[in-house]
Amino acid sequence: MDSMSLGSGSIRIGVIGGGQLARMMVPPAIHLGLRISVLAEAEGSSAARAADAVGDYRDPDTVYAFAETVDVVTFDHEHVPQPILRELEHRGVAVHPRPEALQYAQDKILMREKLGELGVPIPDWAAVSDEEELQSFIAEHGGRAVVKTARGGYDGKGVRVVADSAEVRDWFTALAEDGHGGRLLVEELVDFTRELSQLVARRPSGETRTWPVVETIQENGVCAEVLAPAPVENPATLEEAARIGVAVADGVGVTGVLAVEMFETRDGRVLVNELAMRPHNSGHFSIEGSVTSQFEQHLRAVADLPLGDTAMTAPAAVMVNVLGGPEEGPMPVRYAEVLAEHPRAKIHSYDKQPRPGRKVGHVTVTGEDPGEVRAEARAAAAMFR
Amino acid sequence: MDSMSLGSGSIRIGVIGGGQLARMMVPPAIHLGLRISVLAEAEGSSAARAADAVGDYRDPDTVYAFAETVDVVTFDHEHVPQPILRELEHRGVAVHPRPEALQYAQDKILMREKLGELGVPIPDWAAVSDEEELQSFIAEHGGRAVVKTARGGYDGKGVRVVADSAEVRDWFTALAEDGHGGRLLVEELVDFTRELSQLVARRPSGETRTWPVVETIQENGVCAEVLAPAPVENPATLEEAARIGVAVADGVGVTGVLAVEMFETRDGRVLVNELAMRPHNSGHFSIEGSVTSQFEQHLRAVADLPLGDTAMTAPAAVMVNVLGGPEEGPMPVRYAEVLAEHPRAKIHSYDKQPRPGRKVGHVTVTGEDPGEVRAEARAAAAMFR
Numbered sequence: 001m002d003s004m005s006l007g008s009g010s011i012r013i014g015v016i017g018g019g020q021l022a023r024m025m026v027p028p029a030i031h032l033g034l035r036i037s038v039l040a041e042a043e044g045s046s047a048a049r050a051a052d053a054v055g056d057y058r059d060p061d062t063v064y065a066f067a068e069t070v071d072v073v074t075f076d077h078e079h080v081p082q083p084i085l086r087e088l089e090h091r092g093v094a095v096h097p098r099p100e101a102l103q104y105a106q107d108k109i110l111m112r113e114k115l116g117e118l119g120v121p122i123p124d125w126a127a128v129s130d131e132e133e134l135q136s137f138i139a140e141h142g143g144r145a146v147v148k149t150a151r152g153g154y155d156g157k158g159v160r161v162v163a164d165s166a167e168v169r170d171w172f173t174a175l176a177e178d179g180h181g182g183r184l185l186v187e188e189l190v191d192f193t194r195e196l197s198q199l200v201a202r203r204p205s206g207e208t209r210t211w212p213v214v215e216t217i218q219e220n221g222v223c224a225e226v227l228a229p230a231p232v233e234n235p236a237t238l239e240e241a242a243r244i245g246v247a248v249a250d251g252v253g254v255t256g257v258l259a260v261e262m263f264e265t266r267d268g269r270v271l272v273n274e275l276a277m278r279p280h281n282s283g284h285f286s287i288e289g290s291v292t293s294q295f296e297q298h299l300r301a302v303a304d305l306p307l308g309d310t311a312m313t314a315p316a317a318v319m320v321n322v323l324g325g326p327e328e329g330p331m332p333v334r335y336a337e338v339l340a341e342h343p344r345a346k347i348h349s350y351d352k353q354p355r356p357g358r359k360v361g362h363v364t365v366t367g368e369d370p371g372e373v374r375a376e377a378r379a380a381a382a383m384f385r
Numbered sequence: 386m387d388s389m390s391l392g393s394g395s396i397r398i399g400v401i402g403g404g405q406l407a408r409m410m411v412p413p414a415i416h417l418g419l420r421i422s423v424l425a426e427a428e429g430s431s432a433a434r435a436a437d438a439v440g441d442y443r444d445p446d447t448v449y450a451f452a453e454t455v456d457v458v459t460f461d462h463e464h465v466p467q468p469i470l471r472e473l474e475h476r477g478v479a480v481h482p483r484p485e486a487l488q489y490a491q492d493k494i495l496m497r498e499k500l501g502e503l504g505v506p507i508p509d510w511a512a513v514s515d516e517e518e519l520q521s522f523i524a525e526h527g528g529r530a531v532v533k534t535a536r537g538g539y540d541g542k543g544v545r546v547v548a549d550s551a552e553v554r555d556w557f558t559a560l561a562e563d564g565h566g567g568r569l570l571v572e573e574l575v576d577f578t579r580e581l582s583q584l585v586a587r588r589p590s591g592e593t594r595t596w597p598v599v600e601t602i603q604e605n606g607v608c609a610e611v612l613a614p615a616p617v618e619n620p621a622t623l624e625e626a627a628r629i630g631v632a633v634a635d636g637v638g639v640t641g642v643l644a645v646e647m648f649e650t651r652d653g654r655v656l657v658n659e660l661a662m663r664p665h666n667s668g669h670f671s672i673e674g675s676v677t678s679q680f681e682q683h684l685r686a687v688a689d690l691p692l693g694d695t696a697m698t699a700p701a702a703v704m705v706n707v708l709g710g711p712e713e714g715p716m717p718v719r720y721a722e723v724l725a726e727h728p729r730a731k732i733h734s735y736d737k738q739p740r741p742g743r744k745v746g747h748v749t750v751t752g753e754d755p756g757e758v759r760a761e762a763r764a765a766a767a768m769f770r
Contacts, residue, residue, distance in 0.1 A: 023415060024415070024416075026411075026412070026415055027411070027412030027413075027415055027416065028412075030408060030409075030411055030412055031409075031412065031672075031731070031732075031733050031734075032732060032733075032734060033732075033733070033734025033735065033736045033746065035736075287416075288698075291728075291729050291731075292728070300724065305720075305721055305724050306721055306724040306725035306728065307724075307728065308724070308728050308729070309728040309729035311729070313673075313698055313699065313751070314698065335690075336690055336691055339685065339690055339691040339692075339693070340691035343676075343677070343691065343692065343693050343694040344676050344677075344693070344694035344696070346416070346676075347416075347417060347418075348416050348417075348418070349416075349417060349418025350418065351418045351420075361418065366698070
């Protein structure tokens with residue numbers, strides 16, 4: 001609580017998890033004069049620059065000790081176990097998002113139940129305990145369905161499209177061995193035309209701000225590109241997506257940034273696919289593309305400071321992810337070449353060891369013409385492949 | 386040289402000096418994936434977040450040890466003694482800007498001599514050794530003149546407007562006691578209508594990029610506001626200012642960011658007033674107002690990476706400084722109020738202990754209308770006073 005230059009220096013934000021999301025929270029913390037520290041999983045993690053502690057977020061004492069050094073705890077990921085989060089609150093630590101909100105991002109079955117309660121449109125789904133239940137669902141939904149593990153999936157992991165329940169026998173076996181009698185989530189295969197994402201920031205006091213709905217383009221289950229704002233095909237659909245985003249944020253009582261990933265269906269509906277309660281890949285464009293980025297807004301929200309303007313800084317912003325290359329060789333070292341050929345592209349490197357398919361950076365271009373902006377972002381990112 | 390995700394992770398930049406300029410180099414280093422470390426003067430300095438070392442930049446061994454941990458050394462200020470800088474180069478350390486360029490920012494008499502050689506327009510000046518010489522200059526220039534110490538001045542310190550040489554008798558006495566037989570710089574009092582600044586970035590290979598010429602507004606010798614771009618009163622004057630900026634950058638062989646501060650005179654001339662060889666207060670607007678900020682560009686330049694686009698992101702950007710309040714009390718803690726009332730203002734806190742007149746932060750607003758943008762930036766900054 002010393003050295004409060006602009007009255008902000010007293011707020012110490014602790015981030016659990018040392019990935020690129022924590023890393024990208026550091027720049028706005030520096031600008032705002034907030035003090036940020038990170039509990040990283042390992043030395044050399046993406047946010048190691050700000051890592052004041054290294055330890056296992058599944059170890060209660062590690063987390064409690066870290067929490068004692070900060071005023072509010074927030075997250076780079078959603079994997080901190082509920083008992084630890086609830087004990088933190090019991091000890092008087094401010095935790096944002098709060099455990100009762102975060103559980104919906106941690107467990108896809110709880111999330112579906114909650115979204116159903118809230119009346120939010122979602123794909124047909126069921127929680128299934130065995131292959132027989134799963135096979136019935138598949139039969140009732142045209143012979144194919146999407147099966148997801150309730151916990152731990154991301155970037156296409158923990159998701160399979162199946163025609164036969166035997167295709168996830170290994171998951172049922174693992175659940176049985178786990179001893180908790182868990183279930184798998186099965187959903188109808190949605191006939192969607194594109195994917196949308198609505199980012200919402202919400203303070204503990206309830207103030208919310210939204211960014212424009214964006215279109216996200218996936219490749220092999222991983223986000224490849226984000227177009228901000230989403231091209232308007234049907235204005236009513238984008239309005240509906242925005243309405244759903246805020247309804248979910250309020251309904252689950254999130255604090256911080258929430259990403260609501262949605263399908264736009266061929267018949268003009270919008271269905272919620274996933275929730276993420278933290279800054280999200282679909283919001284990276286906002287670092288340059290918005291007056292207030294998702295990372296700055298997340299800090300403001302979890303510190304219960306007034307939220308910033310989310311207007312676009314340019315008519316169009318496109319973000320393209322850079323993924324790690326083949327395991328055999330190092331990623332092409334073409335950094336200087338990209339800077340030289342694309343002086344207006346904003347290059348973001350997460351300083352991570354490349355592995356095939358691993359997100360190691362991204363490129364954002366902003367400008368007047370969506371098509372031209374997208375072409376330049378793609379061209380710059382492609383040079384790293 | 387490990388963990389090169391985008392080919393950039395290998396470049397380690399060391400910044401000598403732990404003030405707000407070093408602090409504001411950290412965010413772009415994080416985004417670019419460059420590794421930055423700071424040799425700060427003291428614990429708790431503005432850039433302490435990135436400070437991997439604390440020590441005295443006037444102590445050779447401290448600087449040499451710091452330099453061994455990085456690939457290139459650059460600066461938050463211009464005060465590192467020449468012998469230390471030259472020894473660093475002798476040891477094979479990349480130092481940017483190089484000592485032979487930096488000397489012109491360290492010594493105002495050397496600077497005036499060099500600018501004269503380059504044919505750059507400057508005020509009438511002389512280097513004077515005693516009161517008699519000074520009195521002659523004053524008499525020849527209308528009875529008043531500006532006297533400056535050759536070294537160590539900033540933010541109006543080391544600058545006096547005098548009518549009688551006795552008004553700087555203390556400075557002559559100090560110079561005599563110093564034993565180096567130093568001289569004071571005296572200059573004509575320029576009848577200027579406004580002050581301009583041209584920021585230039587230059588790589589060791591010679592590539593240069595300029596931002597638009599800006600207007601700077603001083604109060605009590607300290608920068609109060611920066612209008613970007615400078616309002617156009619006479620296009621030829623702004624072109625001349627830009628030409629001078631590049632001529633100086635090339636002429637002194639600067640690497641990194643150079644700020645050329647200029648007077649626009651009543652009779653339509655542009656005269657160089659000061660040089661700063663580092664990111665400069667007149668370029669803070671570029672964090673939000675330019676595709677590539679002066680801080681990112683400085684890092685690119687000193688690392689000899691290709692320079693970024695310096696186009697404005699909006700038609701107008703205005704930066705207003707926030708200075709520390711009266712020594713008796715703490716600065717008004719109105720941080721949350723400012724965020725609430727000015728959601729589109731970008732608030733920068735340097736996390737420094739406020740002292741009267743000390744720069745502790747700044748506010749930038751970007752937008753379409755220069756007048757409206759300026760009004761909002763001033764209103765937001767004024768709330769801190």
